[in-house]
Amino acid sequence: MRITLVRAALLAAKVGLILNALNALNALNARPAAAAETAAAAGTTVKIDNFTFTPQSLTVKAGTTVTWINEDDIPHTVVATETAFKSKVLDTDDKYTFTFTAAGTFQYFCSLHPHMTGTIVVVPAGGGGAAP
Ligand code: CO
Numbered sequence: 350m351r352i353t354l355v356r357a358a359l360l361a362a363k364v365g366l367i368l369n370a371l372n373a374l375n376a377l378n379a380r381p382a383a384a385a386e387t388a389a390a391a392g393t394t395v396k397i398d399n400f401t402f403t404p405q406s407l408t409v410k411a412g413t414t415v416t417w418i419n420e421d422d423i424p425h426t427v428v429a430t431e432t433a434f435k436s437k438v439l440d441t442d443d444k445y446t447f448t449f450t451a452a453g454t455f456q457y458f459c460s461l462h463p464h465m466t467g468t469i470v471v472v473p474a475g476g477g478g479a480a481p
Contacts, residue, residue, distance in 0.1 A: 392407075393407075393409060393413055393415050393416060394417075394418060395407055395415060395417045395418075395467060395469075397417060397421055397425050399421060400421070400464075402417075402459075402466070402467035404467075405467055405468065406468040407469050408469075408472060409449060409469065409470070411450060411451060411474040412448070412449070412474050413448070413449055413471070414449075415447055415449065415469060417444065417445045418442070418444045419439040419440065419441055419443050423441075424438045424441075425461060425462065426439060426459050426460045427445050427459065428457055428460045429455055429456070430455075430456040430458065433455055434455075449469060452472055453471055454468060456468050
């Protein structure tokens with residue numbers, strides 16, 4: 350009887366270990382989805398840091414509002430080469446937003462450091478159906 354109890358306890362311990370392992374696997378499996386959501390949220394943001402726009406080229410659908418955030422410790426601007434948009438001087442942590450209503454390729458640069466350049470590619474919002 351005692352041996353059986355010991356075996357039962359060992360078995361329960363093993364089951365516990367397996368469940369822990371399964372939970373760990375589930376946690377791992379859940380990560381890609383969370384990462385994808387983060388990527389989607391970050392998909393309309395351009396970071397400015399170390400004299401660089403990141404991503405250098407961003408593709409969005411028409412109607413998307415793009416946010417630039419200056420995470421550098423010096424001021425920068427966001428100025429479209431073809432005058433479609435122009436921010437004021439952005440200090441550290443300042444944001445600038447612009448909503449792209451028309452499809453096209455929009456090159457921009459920092460007027461304080463013209464070697465800083467980036468591109469927003471706006472594709473038609475369509476999807477085959479009627480506009481919402
Ligand atoms: Co700059």
